[in-house]
Each structure stands twice: as structure tokens, then as C-alpha cells.
Amino acid sequence: MEAGERRRRLRREAAEYYQGHRVPERMEDALNAVFPLCPEDLYGELANYLSKFSKAPVICKLVGRKVLGGVGQPTLEVEIYCTVKNHEKRICSTVMATHSQIPENALPETIEADEKERNYSVQTAVEWVNESLNTMLRGLEPTDQCQADKMLGEYFANKVEEKKEIQKQEEGAGKEEGAAEVTPAPIYKQKEGGKPGKNVSVEEKPISRAEPAESGLCGSLAIGGTSLAIAKAGAIISHVPLYLHIALLKHNQESPKEMTLPLPMVTLLNCEKNSPAKLKLVKEVMLIPPVELSLKQGIERVLDIQKEMTRLLISPGKMPPPVKRISHLGCLTTGCDSLEKLLLLMQKACNNIGLELGTDMYLAINCAAHELMDYDKGKYEILTGTFQSPDEMVAMYVEMINNFPFIIALIDPLRKEDREQWSSICCALGSKCYLIAEDAATQISKLKSDQNINIAMCSGVVLKHINQTKVSDLIELTGILDGQRHITILGSPDGESSDESLVDLAVGLGARFLKLGGLSRGERVAKYNRLLAIEEELAANGALR
Secondary structure (H helix, E strand, O other): OHHHHHHHHHHHHHHHHHHHOOHHHHHHHHHHHHHHHOOOOHHHHHHHHHHOOOOOOEEEEEEEEEEEOOOOOEEEEEEEEEEEOOEEEEEEEEEOOEOOOOOOOOOHHHHHHHHHHHHHHHHHHHHHHHHHHHHHOOOOOOOOHHHHHHHHHHHHHHHHHHHHHHHHHHHHHHOOOOOOOOOOOOEOOEOOOOOOOOOOOOEOOOEOOOOOOOOOOOOOHHHHHHHHHHHHHHHHHHOOOHHHHHHHHHOOOOOOOOEOOOEEEEEEEEEOOOOOOOEOOOOEEEEEOOOOOOHHHHHHHHHHHHHHHHHHHHOOOOOOOOOOEEOOOOOEEEOOOOHHHHHHHHHHHHHHOOOOEOOOEEEEEEOOHHHOEEOOOOEEEEEOOEEEOHHHHHHHHHHHHHHOOOEEEEEOOOOOOOHHHHHHHHHHHOOOOEEEEOOOOOOHHHHHHHOOOOOOOOOEEEEOOOOOOOHHHHHHHHHHHHHOOOEEEEEOOOEOOOOOHHHHHHHHHOOOEEEEEOOOOHHHHHHHHHHHHHHHHHHHOOOEO
16 A cells, blocks of 8 residues: 555656646657658657757866977867766867967077976966866856856956965065166167268167067966857857857857958968078068959969979079978978068069969068067167168068069068057058058057057957957957957967867958968868868858858
């Protein structure tokens, strides 16, 4: 009797439980919906139908680990695990690219110190992910990017405040021992060009000292890495590609009818500034295919030029010197004694295969001017032993673009501190080519808070997903740049990883250009392949503008 009563009670409880969750009603709906289909996998189709009533997946675990990036430097990988239909499931992972502000000609001890700091920063990031962030984000839906980035931002802000407090305590303890720092006086140079035998006492304007680089907080990789991993997880759970997920986030979940691919800036040559060759003005020579070509056609054309350029560089007796190796940027590394020789060689390579620069292909030049300044002389060293003032640099660029109109973009032609000259060069060349700020742009944290860029008249800014930059930051920044009619370029850092998400970010954010490096090295080629796959997918769906 007792056993029978127990069974009846369990049946009543089960009936109440299932009826409370509308199971009988939904099972009937499922059977009615599936029967006309007569699917080969009946239970699979029933599972698909009923899965729409399951709870939304939530984050249950984050895993951070130290891995190696594309150039063998340590970086951070973040894995996302979610509770999906009562089971823990690995959803995705992301590997952060590494970014270094150490110039090519840095001293060995500077490079060694940077490597130690990088190792410590990555290890700190791993600890943040596995401990604090793992606990903080548990239970959050990965589709809620706004809330995730808000929590990550608050966590990082608290870490910054903690660091400031520690620094205050250290400074207070060191006041008794240390002396006050002396601010260096501005550099005044005597104006050159006076007649022999006469003293010239006219002074040029002082050369501004370089603004200090944005000091990265050790562990900051954890913020950017976790934000991107959550975005990838949100896309996977929503069953949409990452680029569309990003576009929906940017446009408040309104799906764009058409999407435009960014034009690739493909690095063909990396001209080392510390090479024996004289030319120091050029860091990268990049090819930009014309807009009327498909991406696939443009890449094929770039490869043809690269093959011919390689042939010319390895021919005996040719200038510039033979190609030495493939750069970490995924392109040929060489040197040259003058800019004119380099550009004429580019023209020859194109002409040899029936192409014309300025019609069939365009050039962009990354000058990286911040690496050229000789602060003792107060001038830029554009060739070995040849120096020019900021005003002379502007005149030189004007002459360059007039002589070589197929150059349609200059990246970092001046330091960000030379604001007056930026205004001059934009007035002179703004209608002829893009003048783009990369290292010359405002620090990314200030760009977001100040809502303007340091060089108001430049054409656009190169944005990079590094350190504590969150997906929401990139969405907000591109919105600011769009509103100011500045173009957005998504750029690949020097220490690139195999993660392809940068391409999806560029497409989803509506970037005008994508700067990925050259068509060599697996971590860079993978991104070009991803861009080609997106082009094919959008074209197949009739969504490619």
C-alpha cells in the first residue's frame, strides 16, 4: 500500500511539474510540426524543435593560458566555456596579438627589458582570466556584449586605481632619497642656410619632445582577449558569423542589407630603418588594389607584382640590394639608397607585367616618422646623414605626391607632436591622398574619452585590437570617426597571432581599409583567406555591396 501511494504521489508531482512547464502542450506541437516533414532523423528534428524552448547558454568557465604568437613571443589565449542544455561545453577561444612600441634600432638591453615585461604581463593576464574574471563573468549570457564589456571596463579601472595607489605610496617613501626630476629644456636650433662668414642668430621653433607612450598595465591583455572571446561566443550561440554579429552590435541589432569589404593594404616591402642602405624614410611599401576589382582579383594582382618584384630584387647588379629575408610583417625585406629609386623600381615591376601604377594598382607608404627624429639635431633623418626640419618634411611630401601621384596614402608622415605641420600637410595634400595617423594618433584610451583625435585634420586613424581595448570600445571609436568623416583602418600589430577575428571586426565595423601585412607567414595569410571567404559568403547571399 505504501509503495503504491508513493508511486501515485510521484505521478501527481511529475504531472504538475511537466504541466507547469507546458511540456504536454509543446510535445503535441512538436509532433504536429514534425510529422508533415517526415524527416529521416526524427528524433534529431524533434530535438531541434524543442531546443528553442531551452535556456539561453551562459558562461560557466573562462580558461586563460600562455601561448606563443606569430613571431614566437608569449601572448594570451582565452577559452570560453558555457552551460548549454545542462552540459558544460567549450564554445571558442581567441589568441591576442602582441604589440610592441620598441623601435627597430633599440638597444639590446631595452629589448631584453621589454621581453621580461611582456612575460610578466602575459602571466598576470592569465591569472586575471583564471581567477577574477572567471568568477566575475560566470552566469552571464555571452550575447550580452554590452554588459560583459561594462564589467570588464570597471574591473580594469579598479586595477588602474590600485596601481596608482601603489605608486603614490612608493613615491612618498622615495621622496626622502630621490631628487626632483628636471624637465628637459626645449631644443632650439640655429637656422641653417646663412651666408658663409656671417653669424645667423635667428632661432627656429623648438622641437617638442616625444609624448610619453601610453603605459600599459600588466595584465591588460586579459581585458581585450576576454571581450573578443565573448563576442566570438555570442556569434556562435546566435548562429551568425562574427562579422555580422559585430555589425548587429554596432547598429543596435538592425541587420544591414548590404556590407562593404575593406580595401586591403598589402605590404610588399619592409624597408628596415637600421639597414646599411641610406633610405630611412620608408618603413613599409603597401599595394592597394583598385575598387573596381573583386578582392580575389586584387590579391591575385598583388601576387603577380610580388613575384616580379622578387625577381628584380634578386637579379645581380640591381639596386636596391637583393632581398634578404621575409619580414615578420609577411613581406620582402630590403633596403634602398633613395626613395626615387625605390618608386621607379616599383613602376618597373608593374610595367613588366603590363600594369600601370595609378590605374591598375596604387601605393601607400608607411613613413613611421616617429622613428626618424634625431632629438639632438631637432630634425628627421630621412637618409643616412640627411636631416630635415618638420617644415621641410611637408615640402618634401608635397613634391613626392606631385611627382608620384599613384601614392594615395601616407601613414605617419610626421610625429603626432608636430601638429602645426600636420595641418599644413593636410591643407596641401588632403585632396590628393589619405594622410593617416597610426602611431601619430591619440592614445586609444584618450581617443574614446576625448571623442576627437589628436590630429584633427588627418584623413583617418589606424585602430588596433590590443591590450585592454574591448569590442565595445572599437564600436564606439568607429562611430566617433564615422561622425567626424574620418576613415577607419583596422591594423594588424607587429606580433600577430593566428586568430582571424581582426578581419571579422574590420568587416563588421565597416572599416575603409584593412592593414594586415604581406602575403607570407601563416598568421597573416590566414587573415587574407578569411577575408576572401567573407567576400564569397556575402556574394552568395547577395549582400556584397
